[in-house]
Amino acid sequence: xxxxxxxxxxxxxxxxxxxxxxxxxxxxxxxxxxxxxxxxxxxxxxxxxxxxxxxxxxxxxxxxxxxxxxxxxxxxxxxxxxxxxxxxxxxxxxxxxxxxxxxxxxxxxxxxxxxxxxxxxxxxxxxxxxxxxxxxxxxxxxxxxxxxxxxxxxxxxxxxxxxxxxxxxxxxxxxxxxxxxxxxxxxxxxxxxxxxxxxxxxxxxxxxxxxxxxxxxxxxxxxxxxxxxxxxxxxxxxxxxxxxx
Amino acid sequence: xxxxxxxxxxxxxxxxxxxxxxxxxxxxxxxxxxxxxxxxxxxxxxxxxxxxxxxxxxxxxxxxxxxxxxxxxxxxxxxxxxxxxxxxxxxxxxxxxxxxxxxxxxxxxxxxxxxxxxxxxxxxxxxxxxxxxxxxxxxxxxxxxxxxxxxxxxxxxxxxxxxxxxxxxxxxxxxxxxxxxxxxxxxxxxxxxxxxxxxxxxxxxxxxxxxxxxxxxxxxxxxxxxxxxxxxxxxxxxxxxxxxx
DNA sequence: CTTTACTAGTGTGTAAGATACACTTTAAAA
DNA sequence: TTTTAAAGTGTATCTTACACACTAGTAAAG
Numbered sequence: 001x002x003x004x005x006x007x008x009x010x011x012x013x014x015x016x017x018x019x020x021x022x023x024x025x026x027x028x029x030x031x032x033x034x035x036x037x038x039x040x041x042x043x044x045x046x047x048x049x050x051x052x053x054x055x056x057x058x059x060x061x062x063x064x065x066x067x068x069x070x071x072x073x074x075x076x077x078x079x080x081x082x083x084x085x086x087x088x089x090x091x092x093x094x095x096x097x098x099x100x101x102x103x104x105x106x107x108x109x110x111x112x113x114x115x116x117x118x119x120x121x122x123x124x125x126x127x128x129x130x131x132x133x134x135x136x137x138x139x140x141x142x143x144x145x146x147x148x149x150x151x152x153x154x155x156x157x158x159x160x161x162x163x164x165x166x167x168x169x170x171x172x173x174x175x176x177x178x179x180x181x182x183x184x185x186x187x188x189x190x191x192x193x194x195x196x197x198x199x200x201x202x203x204x205x206x207x208x209x210x211x212x213x214x215x216x217x218x219x220x221x222x223x224x225x226x227x228x229x230x231x232x233x234x235x236x237x238x239x240x241x242x243x244x245x
Numbered sequence: 246x247x248x249x250x251x252x253x254x255x256x257x258x259x260x261x262x263x264x265x266x267x268x269x270x271x272x273x274x275x276x277x278x279x280x281x282x283x284x285x286x287x288x289x290x291x292x293x294x295x296x297x298x299x300x301x302x303x304x305x306x307x308x309x310x311x312x313x314x315x316x317x318x319x320x321x322x323x324x325x326x327x328x329x330x331x332x333x334x335x336x337x338x339x340x341x342x343x344x345x346x347x348x349x350x351x352x353x354x355x356x357x358x359x360x361x362x363x364x365x366x367x368x369x370x371x372x373x374x375x376x377x378x379x380x381x382x383x384x385x386x387x388x389x390x391x392x393x394x395x396x397x398x399x400x401x402x403x404x405x406x407x408x409x410x411x412x413x414x415x416x417x418x419x420x421x422x423x424x425x426x427x428x429x430x431x432x433x434x435x436x437x438x439x440x441x442x443x444x445x446x447x448x449x450x451x452x453x454x455x456x457x458x459x460x461x462x463x464x465x466x467x468x469x470x471x472x473x474x475x476x477x478x479x480x481x482x483x484x485x486x487x488x489x490x
Numbered sequence: 491c492t493t494t495a496c497t498a499g500t501g502t503g504t505a506a507g508a509t510a511c512a513c514t515t516t517a518a519a520a
Numbered sequence: 521t522t523t524t525a526a527a528g529t530g531t532a533t534c535t536t537a538c539a540c541a542c543t544a545g546t547a548a549a550g
Binding site: 423443466467 | 499
C-alpha cells in the first residue's frame with residue numbers, strides 16, 4: 001500500500017541521504033559585515049579585492065573555514081587577519097548557498113556581522129590600503145551576493161538594537177546622550193525626539209552618568225555616560241528585564 | 246612601521262585565505278525541526294535512526310546537501326523524502342559547526358524549522374514506523390547537537406509568531422478562535438485571557454469569520470475563521486502593517 | 491418537555507506606556 | 521558683556537495593554 005511503499009522508500013533514501021559522497025563536499029566561506037560608528041554615522045567596512053575572481057571590485061571581508069576551527073573561530077580569524085581587530089562583537093547571520101553565487105567554484109558562505117567603534121580602532125590596522133569605510137547608502141555594488149548579505153545584516157541589526165544593548169558595541173566606552181541618540185537614529189534611519197529618547201533611556205536605568213563632560217562639540221559640554229553591564233546582566237537574570245528602545 | 250607591516254601581512258594572508266585547499270572542503274548537512282500542532286499542543290517530529298552512527302537513538306530529520314541544489318532545496322528534499330510532505334513553510338535557522346559535533350566525520354549542519362498542521366497531514370506518510378510526534382517538554386535526548394537546535398528553533402518560533410502570521414501554518418485552513426488561542430498559548434507557554442486575545446486578533450482585521458461552526462468540541466459550537474492572506478499582504482505593502490500579537 | 495452541563499461569546503474601566511511639544515541653561519568665543 | 525550653539529529639562533494627551541464576570545446557545549440526560 002501507499003504508506004508501506006513510502007516507508008520502504010524512505011528507509012532506502014535514508015541510507016542514500018546518509019551514505020555520503022566525497023563528491024558532495026563543499027567549500028565553506030565566512031563573510032563579515034563590519035558595522036562601524038564614528039559618532040555621526042553608521043558605516044560598513046569594505047575591501048577592494050586584490051585577487052581573482054572579481055579582482056578590483058569591492059567586497060566584504062571573507063575567508064574559508066579550516067578543518068581545525070568552527071565558524072565563530074573562522075569569523076574571528078578572518079576579521080583579525082584582515083583588519084588587526086580582535087575582541088569584537090560578532091554574530092552569525094545567515095548561510096548563503098545559491099549554486100552559482102561564486103562563479104569560480106561551488107562555495108557556501110556563512111555571513112557574520114561585527115560591531116565596532118570606528119574612532120577607538122582607527123589605528124588597529126584598518127588602513128589596509130584597499131579597505132574603506134562607506135556610508136550605508138553610498139556603498140558600491142559588491143561581488144557575488146554580498147549586497148544581499150548587507151541588507152540582511154542591516155535588518156538584523158535594526159531588530160537586535162531595539163531589544164538588546166548591542167548599540168554600545170558601536171560607541172566608545174564613554175559617550176554622550178547625543179551620540180547614543182545619533183547612533184539609534186542612524187540604525188533606525190529616522191529622527192527621534194530628544195526628550196523622549198532621554199526619558200526612555202533613563203527609565204531603563206542601565207547607564208552611569210559620569211562627573212565628566214565632553215567639551216568637543218558644544219560650549220556647554222555634554223555629560224558622559226557609561227553602560228553598566230553588570231547592572232544590566234543582573235536585571236536580565238533577576239527580573240527577565242528586556243532592554244527595549 | 247607597524248601599519249605597513251600589517252598591510253603586507255594582510256595581503257599575504259589575503260592570498261592564503263583565498264587560495265583554498267581541497268583539504269578544507271567539508272560535508273554540509275541539513276537538519277529539520279518540524280513543529281506540528283494538533284489543535285491542542287505544539288509538538289515536534291523525531292525519528293529513530295536506523296543507521297550508524299548512533300543507530301537506535303532519536304534525532305531530527307536530516308540529510309546532506311548535494312552539489313546540484315541550494316540549502317533551501319535540500320531542506321525541502323529531505324523533508325519530502327522522509328515524510329512525504331511538500332509545500333510546507335520552512336525557514337533557515339542557524340549553522341552549527343562545532344568541530345566534534347558529529348563524532349564520525351567533520352560535518353557542518355544548517356538547521357531549518359518547518360511548520361505543519363498535524364491533522365491535515367496525518368496520512369501523508371509521516372507514519373514511517375520510526376517517526377513519532379513528541380510534546381515539546383517530553384522529547385527524548387537527541388544525538389549530536391540536535392537538542393540545541395530545537396532550543397534555538399523554539400526561541401525563533403516564539404519571536405516570529407509575535408510579529409508574523411506564521412501561526413496559521415500550524416492550523417488547518419479553517420480554525421476556531423479557541424484553537425488559535427491554544428496555539429499561541431502553546432507557543433508562548435503561558436495562558437492568555439480569552440477576551441483580550443479575541444479583541445486583539447479582531448483589531449488586526451486579517452481574519453474572515455465564516456458562517457460555519459465547529460460542533461466537535463462544544464454543544465454551542467464555535468465559529469470558524471480563515472486567515473485572509475491577500476488582505477494581510479495588502480496591508481503590509483500599503484501601510485507597513487505589522488502583525489503584532 | 492424540562493433541566494443540566496458545557497463551552498462560546500461578549501464590553502468596559504483602569505493603568506501604563508508612547509508621543510507631542512518649547513523654553514532655559516551653560517560656557518566659550520568674540 | 522554680549523553672542524552663539526548645543527545641552528538639558530517636564531507635562532499634558534493619546535494610545536495601547538490588562539484585568540475582570542456574566543450571558544448565550546445547543547445537545548444530552550432525565
